[in-house]
Amino acid sequence: MTIEKVQTAESATDGPALFATMSTMRAMRRLKPDPVPEETLEQLVQAAVWAPSGGNMQCYEYVVVTDREVMARLAPLWKRCVDAYLATTGKYAPKGMDDAAYGRMVAAIEYQRDHFADTPALIVPCYRFPEPRIEEEGLVAYAQALGPAGTEHMMNTQTRFQALAEGSCVYPGVQNILLAARGLGLAANITIWHLMLEQEWKEALGIPEDMQTFAAIPVGWPQGNFGPVRRRPVADVIHRDRW
Template sequence: MSTLRAMRRLKPDPVPDELLERLVQAAVWGPSGSNAQGYQYVVVTDPAVMARLAPLWARCVDAYMATAGGAVPEGMDPAAYERMVAAIRHQRDHFARTPALIIPCYRYPAPKPDVAGLKRSVAALGAAASLRLTRGQKRIMSLTEASSVYPGVQNLLLAARGLGLAANITIWHLMLEQEWKQALAIPKDVKTFAVIPVGWPLGRFGPVRRRPVERVIRRDGW
């Protein structure tokens, strides 16, 4: 975990299907809300498909670097930021040669109407809280889906690290999600949650740079 850096410089050498399946297996072992297991994983290794996706990736990277990624984050060493930017640009410029992509997707199973259950829920929460719940339903559903995907993604990243594979989680594709879904024939009612490039590393794994734990713990309340 302490050496799970975002590895963006990849060799063009292919990754065996057996290893990619092991990564997805690790993801599937992650938790799933209500054990619904509504996830699917699109695995891309075809160079022709990768070449079609490369322009979309470049547009998303350029848009990110023009906005949120265009300034040194507070507290980050400027030299470290420049190294990160250089790696991002390297990945953008060599994306067509990425050995593999894994795209975690999720389709939330539509629950059956349960009037009696809703009444019991209102009784348990109270009228005011139930109203807030209804108003915040869109956010809650988004978090419900995400909580059934991202723990599996972390499993995948850790499994990749254990196998000596480089990988990094990105969500930049969401700026052009419709175009990505069209390029990969992903159904409209399926949501995508990340694009994870995977390959053999050009660089070295190393310690991650994070804030000291004593600066992020708040005990017994904020």
């Protein structure tokens, strides 16, 4: 089974409207230079704010870039990140993916790279995870609950756990942005390539040192058309009750 053998979204049009939105939410990288109204961008951030966050702490912030001069300063950083991606991870099509389809995706990535300065808007979701308040008594109870093996495992994977905890507070909001953009007829796609040069991005945008960034989302009116996404069939990815 290759990625080209996919389940289409035709049946989604018979369900809730949200299903049709999700099933046609392609990563759209070719954007018109036309500006996106400020109130529309605020709608996207509002959608993000409606998403859940861990402990309902809501420690997120969103940098929304529309200034042409700022975007022009970001364009060289974007180019460096994209070029690094295409030279390594993105050099070859993933196993099972059709070379022609991958070539079309790379062409869209290159187009976005070469026209990034004309991107109408860019949204950068940020999060500052608060320091936990844990007393010694709580640590003892924590270790007792997990047991020796579980406690050791958590000690060895704390960095990954922290990263996933932060991500789980941000990415539901990111998905809401993408869904809201599609619902409003806007093109958008999630990228994390900026993390290769995150410090330079943070300096360019004045983001505080202790604030983490989680994505760079270009937003604009699409040059192309939305259409059914091509994804693996559910029967190929679902495991019932156990692996």
